[in-house]
Amino acid sequence: MDDGDNLFHPSMAAALMKLDPEDGEQIMEYFKTQALLLREKALLQASVRDQKKLLVENGKLKKDIEQLRSQLQERQRRRTAKALLSPAPPPPRIDPAPTTPVNQPAGASASTNPPPSSSHDQRERPSRRRRGERKARPTSDSLSLGAEPHVDVxxxxxxxxxxxxxxxxxxxxxxxxxxxxxxxxxxxxxxxxxxxxxxxxxxxxxxxxxxxxxxxxxxxxxxxxxxxxxxxxxxxxxxxxxxxxxxxxxxxxxxxxxxxxxxxxxxxxxxxxxxxxxxxxxxxxxxxxxxxxxxxxxxxxxxxxxxxxxxxxx
Structure with missing residues (x-):
C-alpha cells in the first residue's frame, strides 16, 4: 500500500464505494493525489524554513569569527607595542676575580678569603642593585643624553x-x-x-x-x-x-x-x-x-x- 492509502481509513473507502460504486475509485484516487501533494508541500516548506535557519546561523557564526579575529589582531598589536616600548634588560654584572696579595703565602689564601655568601645574600644583592638602578634611571638617562629641562616662559x-x-x-x-x-x-x-x-x-x-x-x-x-x-x-x-x-x-x-x-x-x-x-x-x-x-x-x-x-x- 502506498502513502496515499495510509491517509484514509478502510471504512472511509468502503463508504465511498457504497455511495457511488461507479466513481468511488476515482474520488479515492483524487483524494490520495491531493493528500500526497499537501504532504510534499509541507515537506518543502519545512526544508525552506530549515534552510533559512541555517543561513541565519551561518551569518551569526561569520560575525563571531570576525570579532574573534579582531580581538586576536588587537592583542597581537598590544604585545608588539609592549615589546617595542619595554626597556632592554640591564647587562649582567661581572664581578672581578679575587686576587691574592703578592706578599701573601699561597697556602694562606684559603684561610684569609672571606667566607662564601649564602644563597639568601646572593638573591638579595641583585634585587638591591635593580632597585637602585630604577631610582637613578632618570638622572643617568639625562646625563647620558645630555638633555636639559625645557625652559621657556x-x-x-x-x-x-x-x-x-x-x-x-x-x-x-x-x-x-x-x-x-x-x-x-x-x-x-x-x-x-x-x-x-x-x-x-x-x-x-x-x-x-x-x-x-x-x-x-x-x-x-x-x-x-x-x-x-x-x-x-x-x-x-x-x-x-x-x-x-x-x-x-x-x-x-x-x-x-x-x-x-x-x-x-x-x-x-x-x-x-x-x-x-x-x-x-x-x-x-x-x-x-x-x-x-x-x-x-x-x-x-x-x-x-x-x-x-x-x-x-x-
Missing amino acids: SRLDLRVGRILSVRRHPLAEGMSVQEVDVGEDGPRTVVSKLGGKTPLEELRGGLAVLLCNVKACKLRGVVSQARLLSCCSSDACTELLTPPTGSTPGDRVTFLNYPGEPDRELQARDRVWELLQPDLQVDSRGVANYKGRGFEVKGKGLCRAPSLTDAVIR
Whole structure:
C-alpha cells in the first residue's frame, strides 16, 4: 500500500464505494493525489524554513569569527607595542676575580678569603642593585643624553591680581606687604621691594601682574606667596606692570608661540626664573614682552609699563 492509502481509513473507502460504486475509485484516487501533494508541500516548506535557519546561523557564526579575529589582531598589536616600548634588560654584572696579595703565602689564601655568601645574600644583592638602578634611571638617562629641562616662559604661572591692601613691612624699611586677589578663594600675601620711594597708597585697588607658582618663602618674618612683577629703568625708577583694561583677578597672562601649562611650583634647583629673567623686558613702546612676544591677556590686550620704556622686568 502506498502513502496515499495510509491517509484514509478502510471504512472511509468502503463508504465511498457504497455511495457511488461507479466513481468511488476515482474520488479515492483524487483524494490520495491531493493528500500526497499537501504532504510534499509541507515537506518543502519545512526544508525552506530549515534552510533559512541555517543561513541565519551561518551569518551569526561569520560575525563571531570576525570579532574573534579582531580581538586576536588587537592583542597581537598590544604585545608588539609592549615589546617595542619595554626597556632592554640591564647587562649582567661581572664581578672581578679575587686576587691574592703578592706578599701573601699561597697556602694562606684559603684561610684569609672571606667566607662564601649564602644563597639568601646572593638573591638579595641583585634585587638591591635593580632597585637602585630604577631610582637613578632618570638622572643617568639625562646625563647620558645630555638633555636639559625645557625652559621657556610657558612654565611661569602669570596672573592678573588686584591689590586689596598695602602696608609697610614691620621689619624692613625698603619693603611692603600686599594682600592681593588672584581669583582664588582667599587673597595671597605678597612681600615686595616697593617700600622705598613708591607711594603705597596709590597701589591700593589697582591691578598688577603676579608670578603665582613661586615657592612660598619667609622674607624678614612675613611669608610671601607670590611675586609682583615690576619694571626698573637705569635711574632706579620702579613701576608695577599694568594689565590691559577690562582684566579681572585670575586672568592668565600668556605668550604667542609659547603654549603649554605652567609648572605647579617652580623648583629652586631648576632656576627657571633666573634663566628667563634676562629675556623679560619692556620695549620702546612700553609693552612687556618675552623675546619679542608680548604679555597678553587673551581677548583683552597687552600688559604695559605705566610710563617706562626700555626697562628690565624683575
